[in-house]
Amino acid sequence: MQLPPTFTLATARAAGLSRSVLRGGGYVRISHDLVVRLDDAIDARERLGVLVSVLPADAAYSHTTAAHLLGAHLDLPARAHVALTPRRVLPQRADLVVHARRLDPTDVVDLAGLRVTSGAQTFLDLSAVLPPAELVAVGDALLRAGHLTADELAARLARAGRVRGVVRARCCAPVLTEQAMSRPESLMRYWLVDSHLPDPEVQVPAHDRFGAVVARSDLGHRRWRLRMEYEGRQHADEAQFGRDVDRYSLMAAAGDLVLRFAARHLTARTVVSRTEQALRSQGWRPDPR
Incomplete structure (x- = not known):
C-alpha cells in the first residue's frame, strides 16, 4: 500500500507499518494521530501547515500562535491555538488549544496559505491573558510588521462589546507605536x-x-x-x-x-x-x- 505524504496512524497500521517503524527515520509525528513522511526535516511553520488538514474549514490559528506568525516576539507554543466558530461540541485534540470565537471575515487573514486571526483580533484575544506591558510590546510588533493599523484596531475594539480583556485592550491601544524597534x-x-x-x-x-x-x-x-x-x-x-x-x-x-x-x-x-x-x-x- 502506497502511503501519501501525510497519513493517520490507522492508515499506517492498515499499510503494515508498526509504531517502531514510524519512530524510525523518515517519519515525523505531527500530532497524536497524524504522521508525515519526510525527505527533509520539517520546521514549526510547516507543522502548522500540515495540521490544517485535520482542522475544520472555519479554523484559524489564534492567540500566541497567530502573534508569532504575524511577527511578534512570542515563541510558538507547544500546543497550537486555534479559533473555531462556536458549536454544540467543540472538537478537542491533545495537540491543540481550541477557542470558541465568532469571527467576522475581517478578523481572519490568509498568511502564506494559513488562516490566521488578524492583527487586531490577535491583539484583542491576547489582552485577556497578557499583562499590559507585554500586550503593548505585541501591539508594537504587529504595527511594525504591517499586520495592524490604528484604524483597524479601533474598529475591532468598537465592536468588541464586553469581551474579556477589552478594557485592557482599549487602555493599551493609545500607547502603541510602530517606531519601537524591540x-x-x-x-x-x-x-x-x-x-x-x-x-x-x-x-x-x-x-x-x-x-x-x-x-x-x-x-x-x-x-x-x-x-x-x-x-x-x-x-x-x-x-x-x-x-x-x-x-x-x-x-x-x-x-x-x-x-x-x-x-x-x-x-x-x-x-x-x-x-x-x-x-x-x-x-x-x-x-x-
Missing part, C-alpha cells in the same frame, strides 16, 4: 508612560551642528536633554559596538545625558527609578498640583 523598548516605554514621570518620546533624533540627523535614541526627553537606550545582545557585536560608541559620543557632545539599560535592568522599578533620578539631575521637577 520588545524591551516597548516594555520600557509602557512602564514610563504608566508612571508619574513625563511620557518619553520614541526614536529621538540627535543633530550635528549643521542640523543633520546623525543618531537616534530609543527613548528620550528633548526638553530635559535625556536619552534612554536599551543594550541588547546584538550590541556586543564588534561593529555594532563601534557604531554605538559613535552615537553616544555624538549625543554627549550635544550636551545630552545618555541612560543605558541592559536585560538585567529590565524591571519597571529599575527603569522608572533610574529615569526619575536622571530627569531630576537634568532639571525636571514633578508638578506640585
Whole structure:
C-alpha cells in the first residue's frame, strides 16, 4: 500500500507499518494521530501547515500562535491555538488549544496559505491573558510588521462589546507605536508612560551642528536633554559596538545625558527609578498640583 505524504496512524497500521517503524527515520509525528513522511526535516511553520488538514474549514490559528506568525516576539507554543466558530461540541485534540470565537471575515487573514486571526483580533484575544506591558510590546510588533493599523484596531475594539480583556485592550491601544524597534523598548516605554514621570518620546533624533540627523535614541526627553537606550545582545557585536560608541559620543557632545539599560535592568522599578533620578539631575521637577 502506497502511503501519501501525510497519513493517520490507522492508515499506517492498515499499510503494515508498526509504531517502531514510524519512530524510525523518515517519519515525523505531527500530532497524536497524524504522521508525515519526510525527505527533509520539517520546521514549526510547516507543522502548522500540515495540521490544517485535520482542522475544520472555519479554523484559524489564534492567540500566541497567530502573534508569532504575524511577527511578534512570542515563541510558538507547544500546543497550537486555534479559533473555531462556536458549536454544540467543540472538537478537542491533545495537540491543540481550541477557542470558541465568532469571527467576522475581517478578523481572519490568509498568511502564506494559513488562516490566521488578524492583527487586531490577535491583539484583542491576547489582552485577556497578557499583562499590559507585554500586550503593548505585541501591539508594537504587529504595527511594525504591517499586520495592524490604528484604524483597524479601533474598529475591532468598537465592536468588541464586553469581551474579556477589552478594557485592557482599549487602555493599551493609545500607547502603541510602530517606531519601537524591540520588545524591551516597548516594555520600557509602557512602564514610563504608566508612571508619574513625563511620557518619553520614541526614536529621538540627535543633530550635528549643521542640523543633520546623525543618531537616534530609543527613548528620550528633548526638553530635559535625556536619552534612554536599551543594550541588547546584538550590541556586543564588534561593529555594532563601534557604531554605538559613535552615537553616544555624538549625543554627549550635544550636551545630552545618555541612560543605558541592559536585560538585567529590565524591571519597571529599575527603569522608572533610574529615569526619575536622571530627569531630576537634568532639571525636571514633578508638578506640585
